[in-house]
Amino acid sequence: MSKIAQQNSSPGISVIHTQAHASGLQQVPQLVPAGPGGGGKAVPPSKQSKKSSPMDRNSDEYRQRRERNNMAVKKSRLKSKQKAQDTLQRVNQLKEENERLEAKIKLLTKELSVLKDLFLEHAHNLADNVQPTSTENTTASDNAGQ
């Protein structure tokens, strides 16, 4: 998973791939009559030579279109790949953040429990009317809930 093929010519630009792909496929114009049937259509007087026939593969315009499309395809794929990678990165980012948040929760929880304990202690002291001097042991009615 490292080196790339780049089999056929086109080191980067030009070099029109004369044939289909890179081998022995012979191009055959094969202009089909493709009679559009009775598709007369009153409005668009176009010469009908566009959609109905397979388009001459030697046509300059054809090659041009192909070339453009190839570019577009490459671009699109690059973009897609990029996006995928970004998504992957996003996952890691979120995972990190998650850990951070969980750590924070842990800390806050601990702090809370400490404070609650202290508070309960005082409450008891007040209730028993005792002066807090040393460590108390939380006795009955001890439910902090959640």
Next chain:
Amino acid sequence: MSKIAQQNSSPGISVIHTQAHASGLQQVPQLVPAGPGGGGKAVPPSKQSKKSSPMDRNSDEYRQRRERNNMAVKKSRLKSKQKAQDTLQRVNQLKEENERLEAKIKLLTKELSVLKDLFLEHAHNLADNVQPTSTENTTASDNAGQ
């Protein structure tokens, strides 16, 4: 961004794509000499007609190999797509979890601040030797920090 083309035949299975793609490309055997000749070779008896020549495109073996590869390609791409989707889902999952965690943090933080305030109040009361009866206003030295 919804419907798929599926231009050439193959509704799902079989239908060997006789030609290149779906149009007028005529396949041309173009059998290069490649005569198996007397490919003797002691150990690897290969007829040398494998790597050096373009391989007969009519060859039964060729078609078989192509078919297999096509399958593999499809499979691989499906897998890849699946993975991408999973990753995307993972992102959403993590985002949700993140929100949950943040909500929890918010709650804990609030709880903490309340307790701290109460605690400070009591501290003041104790210090001033005052009986807590009504709402107190947290005056100076009021910093909960973070």
Next chain:
DNA sequence: ACCCATTGCGCAATAC
């Protein structure tokens, strides 16, 4: 009608 963007597909070169 025209153009670019996306997508399924098959081919060939590689990677494994």
Next chain:
DNA sequence: AGTATTGCGCAATGGG
């Protein structure tokens, strides 16, 4: 020897 991946071009189709 065989499958899995990947870059690439083609054609159909989706969207402006």
